[in-house]
Amino acid sequence: MRLGLALTSMTLLALLAPAEILDRIAVTVGKHIIAESEIVRDLRIAAFLDGKMPDLSGPRKREAAGRLVDQYLVLEDAAQMRAPAPSASEVDSLVEPLKLRYASADEYPSALKSAGITETELREHLAAGLRMLRYTDLRFRPEVQLSDEDLRELNSSLARDGVPAPDMERGRSALEQLFIDRRVMQALDRWLEAVRHTTPVAYREAAFQ
Numbered sequence: 283m284r285l286g287l288a289l290t291s292m293t294l295l296a297l298l299a300p301a302e303i304l305d306r307i308a309v310t311v312g313k314h315i316i317a318e319s320e321i322v323r324d325l326r327i328a329a330f331l332d333g334k335m336p337d338l339s340g341p342r343k344r345e346a347a348g349r350l351v352d353q354y355l356v357l358e359d360a361a362q363m364r365a366p367a368p369s370a371s372e373v374d375s376l377v378e379p380l381k382l383r384y385a386s387a388d389e390y391p392s393a394l395k396s397a398g399i400t401e402t403e404l405r406e407h408l409a410a411g412l413r414m415l416r417y418t419d420l421r422f423r424p425e426v427q428l429s430d431e432d433l434r435e436l437n438s439s440l441a442r443d444g445v446p447a448p449d450m451e452r453g454r455s456a457l458e459q460l461f462i463d464r465r466v467m468q469a470l471d472r473w474l475e476a477v478r479h480t481t482p483v484a485y486r487e488a489a490f491q
Contacts, residue, residue, distance in 0.1 A: 305317045305318065305319045306318050306486070306488070306489060307486055307489070308321055308347055308485070308486055308489035308490070309321075309350070309351060309483065309484065309485050309486065309489075310483070310486075311351050311354050311355070312482055312483075316350050316351070316354070318489045320350060321489070322338060322343070324350060324407070325338055325342060325343065325346050326397055326399050327399055327403065327404055327407045330394070331380070333383070336397070336398075340491055343490050347485065347489075347490070351478075352474055353414065355474060355477050355478070355481065356417060356470075357410065357414065357417075360413055360414070360417035363417065363420065363421065365413060365417040365420055365421075366413075366416065367413050368412040368413055373408050373409050373412070376408045377401075377404070377405065377408065380404075418467075418470050422465075422466045422469035422470055423462065423466055425469055426462050426465040426466060426469075
């Protein structure tokens with residue numbers, strides 16, 4: 283009886299070992315765990331969206347881990363603020379253009395399979411991105427102050443950088459939107475930097491070899 287139990291335990295350990303290796307802890311954010319498999323999935327989805335082959339090298343995995351840390355911090359705050367999650371139809375509006383890349387309906391699921399992802403995973407990724415954008419707008423846009431001087435400076439900086447800038451009068455709305463978007467993202471970056479200083483984040487180096 284004892285031998286049978288020992289053999290059963292060994293069999294279970296052998297079956298579980300590959301899953302443990304795949305899902306080993308890569309990063310901890312406070313008490314939250316980001317598994318290596320989540321990082322790999324993020325890279326595969328990003329590559330699929332860009333129409334490229336995924337780069338699963340150590341440096342790219344670390345970059346993806348950083349994005350997932352930021353995503354977790356933002357979505358946690360979004361949940362506390364009760365920022366609305368995107369609807370299924372809003373996610374559909376992002377998925378449909380991806381399907382149009384392919385000549386037939388059968389090619390889309392085949393491409394997902396080749397990329398190593400599922401449509402559910404893709405939709406969850408897109409939904410998270412939409413919710414982050416919605417939260418960022420809700421959280422930081424009210425802080426942005428805009429003046430004519432700000433717009434003139436932005437227009438001048440675009441010209442210095444060789445970027446075609448819209449006319450100050452006819453393109454005012456475009457300049458305003460660009461200015462607000464930049465300031466909102468800067469506010470988000472400052473917020474994330476502050477939150478990272480107060481949240482323990484630990485990377486497990488073995489996951490990034």
